Amino acid sequence: MRHSHLDFVAALALAALQAGCAVGPDYAKPDMALPSRWTQASADARGSSPAASLDAWWRGFNDPLLDELMDEAVAGNADVASAKAKIREARATRRQAEAGLGPSLTGSASASETGPQSAGGGGATTAASTSASSSAATAPFEAGLDASWELDLFGGKRRDVEAAVYGEQAVEEDLRSTLLTLVGDVGANYAEARGYQAQIALAQRTLVSQRRTADLTRVKFEAGSASGADAAKADAQAANTAADIPTYRADYAEAVHRLSVLTGRAPGALYDRMLVPRAIPVTRKPLPAGVPADLLSRRPDVRAAERRVAQATAKIGAAEAALYPDVSLTGSLSTAASRPGELLRASSVSWSWGPSVSIPIVDGGKLAAERDATQAQRDEYLASWRSSVLTAMEDVENALVSLAQEGARVKALGASADGYRKAADLSRTQYEAGKASFLDVLDAERSLYSAEDSLIQSRVSLAKDYVALGKALGGGWDAPVDASRPDVADEAMGPHLRSQLAAP
Numbered sequence: 001m002r003h004s005h006l007d008f009v010a011a012l013a014l015a016a017l018q019a020g021c022a023v024g025p026d027y028a029k030p031d032m033a034l035p036s037r038w039t040q041a042s043a044d045a046r047g048s049s050p051a052a053s054l055d056a057w058w059r060g061f062n063d064p065l066l067d068e069l070m071d072e073a074v075a076g077n078a079d080v081a082s083a084k085a086k087i088r089e090a091r092a093t094r095r096q097a098e099a100g101l102g103p104s105l106t107g108s109a110s111a112s113e114t115g116p117q118s119a120g121g122g123g124a125t126t127a128a129s130t131s132a133s134s135s136a137a138t139a140p141f142e143a144g145l146d147a148s149w150e151l152d153l154f155g156g157k158r159r160d161v162e163a164a165v166y167g168e169q170a171v172e173e174d175l176r177s178t179l180l181t182l183v184g185d186v187g188a189n190y191a192e193a194r195g196y197q198a199q200i201a202l203a204q205r206t207l208v209s210q211r212r213t214a215d216l217t218r219v220k221f222e223a224g225s226a227s228g229a230d231a232a233k234a235d236a237q238a239a240n241t242a243a244d245i246p247t248y249r250a251d252y253a254e255a256v257h258r259l260s261v262l263t264g265r266a267p268g269a270l271y272d273r274m275l276v277p278r279a280i281p282v283t284r285k286p287l288p289a290g291v292p293a294d295l296l297s298r299r300p301d302v303r304a305a306e307r308r309v310a311q312a313t314a315k316i317g318a319a320e321a322a323l324y325p326d327v328s329l330t331g332s333l334s335t336a337a338s339r340p341g342e343l344l345r346a347s348s349v350s351w352s353w354g355p356s357v358s359i360p361i362v363d364g365g366k367l368a369a370e371r372d373a374t375q376a377q378r379d380e381y382l383a384s385w386r387s388s389v390l391t392a393m394e395d396v397e398n399a400l401v402s403l404a405q406e407g408a409r410v411k412a413l414g415a416s417a418d419g420y421r422k423a424a425d426l427s428r429t430q431y432e433a434g435k436a437s438f439l440d441v442l443d444a445e446r447s448l449y450s451a452e453d454s455l456i457q458s459r460v461s462l463a464k465d466y467v468a469l470g471k472a473l474g475g476g477w478d479a480p481v482d483a484s485r486p487d488v489a490d491e492a493m494g495p496h497l498r499s500q501l502a503a504p
Contacts, residue, residue, distance in 0.1 A: 022155030023324065024317025027162075027310045030382060032389055034292040040400035041289045053288055054298070054475030058187050058467070060283035065273065066190050069263060073186050074179060074477055076264025083175040084483035090171045094164035100157050103149035103329075110142045143343055144334035147353075151328060156321025159314050166311035173304035175483065180300060180476035182262065187467040189258045190281065195460035196252035197277040199453060203244045206449045210238040213428065213445065217438060230438040237442060241449065280456070281463045287470055289400060295392045298474030302392055305385040312378035319371040326358040395472035403465040410462050413455040420448040 058066055074080060152158060214234035220226035256274050257267035295302055331353030335343045342348055360367055424444040430436035470476075 021153060022158060022317060022321075024155075024159060024320040025313055027313040029306065030309060030385060032386060034389075034393070037291060038289050038397060038400055040397050040404065054470060054473055055478030057287060057470035057475045058183065058281075060285040060466075061281035061463075062283070063190075063278065063281055065278070066187070066281065069186055069190065069259065069270075070183055070477075072263040073182055074479075074481065077182055077262060078264060079178050080175070080182060080481070081487055083171070083178040084481070085487070086171045087168070087175060087483040088486065090164070090168040094161070094168050097157070097161040097164040100150070100160065101152065103147055106146045108142075108144050108146070112140060140336060140338050141340050141343060142334065142336045144332060147329075147331045149329045150326065153327050154321040154324040156318050156324075159317035159321060163311045163314035163318065166307050166314060170304045170307035170311060172483075173300045173307060175481065176300035176476065177304060179481070180471055180474065183476050184467050184471035186259065186262050187281070187470075188464045189255050189262065191460050191463035191467065193252055193255035193259065193274060194278055194280045195456055196248050196255060198280060198456045198459075199248045200245060200252065201277060202449070202452050202456060203241055203248060206445070206452075207238060207241045207245075210234070210241055210445060213441060214238050216432065225434065226438060233438070233442055237446065280459045281466075282459065283466065287466070287473060287475070289396065289469075289473060292393055292396075295389065295396070295474060299388075299392045300474065300476075302385070302388045305381070305388040309378065309381045309385050312374065312381045316371065316374045316378055319367070319374045322367050323360060323371065325360075328356050328358075330354065330356055392472065392474075396469070399465060399469035399472045403462070403469055406458060406462045406465050410455070410458045413451065413458050417448070417451040417455050420444065420451045424448040 056070075058070060150157065214231070214237075217226050217231045217234040221228060221231045256270050259274070260267050260269040263270070290298075296306075297303070331351070333349070333351045335345075335349045337343045337345065337348045424441075424447075427436055427440045427444040431438060431441045
């Protein structure tokens with residue numbers, strides 16, 4: 001009867017396991033009504049769905065150095081290294097949860113030695129004490145195995161594994177989001193650095209021209225055909241332009257410092273490679289915006305938020321399972337003998353096995369409160385997911401309108417600079433011939449410098465808007481990133497003599 005009862009319990013437990021019984025809600029991906037098109041998208045931007053065309057969008061700039069910096073940033077950036085470490089941590093957590101599904105087996109062994117008892121002083125010696133004192137010392141040995149297996153009849157352990165898997169997927173998306181932010185920062189700072197170089201070159205060219213004008217004005221003043229005020233104004237305008245150069249150089253240095261740090265190097269590491277000025281990044285290759293629904297699969301931050309909703313949902317099931325009985329199978333095997341060779345004798349071996357049940361009866365509502373808390377956390381993550389979708393849509397709409405309007409602004413500023421350039425050349429020619437006042441020359445040169453400087457800034461903004469659109473659409477690093485290799489290779493993990501602690 002006893003064996004039949006245990007066999008019945010075991011068969012019932014295995015049947016429940018095979019049926020995959022679980023409590024709590026089963027996860028279903030959240031849905032959200034999205035518009036069918038972007039309000040700010042041009043005909044070119046609508047195009048086809050952004051699939052592989054958004055990967056490595058910066059290659060549209062055709063700048064080999066920028067391509068190299070992107071590769072180096074992914075390999076050396078500290079935020080990327082941290083994100084990869086979090087993936088390894090999540091994978092270890094998942095393995096821990098999976099290990100809880102199987103049985104555990106623990107072994108033990110002991111040996112003790114007891115010596116003969118000595119008789120009490122001065123008194124008569126009993127037969128028992130005489131026998132004990134005359135017997136040789138004994139050395140009993142014991143060994144045993146203890147096994148246990150929580151059957152997880154209501155799926156709480158499996159819900160823990162489910163939550164760990166979703167958590168691992170979420171941090172993998174966090175890595176992709178970190179990469180997306182990184183390549184965007186590298187692209188934006190690279191454009192700024194090239195823009196500052198262009199502003200420095202413009203200021204230096206303008207300064208040379210203004211000093212020629214100042215020299216000409218001084219000659220005219222000495223000849224009596226120009227006033228001293230004109231000469232002073234010419235010198236002042238040249239000095240004002242010269243004052244812009246240190247500011248641009250400081251801004252350029254800061255951009256190079258940021259680029260160096262983004263690639264995982266010291267701030268000044270890229271000075272030599274960035275020394276030769278290059279054009280501000282520009283491309284005529286449009287980025288296909290697709291439709292808003294594409295963001296759900298393209299944006300890693302949106303995908304990470306959705307995975308965390310799934311993780312929180314699985315945790316509800318784990319908390320709900322804690323309200324139900326906990327059934328385990330336990331067993332033990334032990335042996336004891338006075339000599340090691342006798343440990344395996346049948347007379348020395350004892351064993352036991354059977355089920356055990358733990359039932360929560362009165363806990364003051366603690367377990368139910370924990371379950372309610374996990375439900376509230378799931379709702380928080382769901383709200384965060386919806387917010388991430390709306391923020392992603394806002395990013396795309398803002399980038400689309402900024403890119404389109406900045407493109408129009410670049411064209412207008414280009415025409416403005418061309419006009420002021422012609423006006424400045426004409427005014428200077430007429431001034432040299434005595435047909436125009438110095439005020440005309442001064443105003444034309446000042447306007448030309450301002451227009452060309454605004455054009456450079458607008459071109460930088462256009463490049464940054466292109467970067468922002470690629471980032472907003474979820475385009476980024478397309479090559480695989482190995483997160484399995486730790487940055488620190490720990491040695492001598494086994495037993496060894498501890499080295500002296502490092503001094504503080």
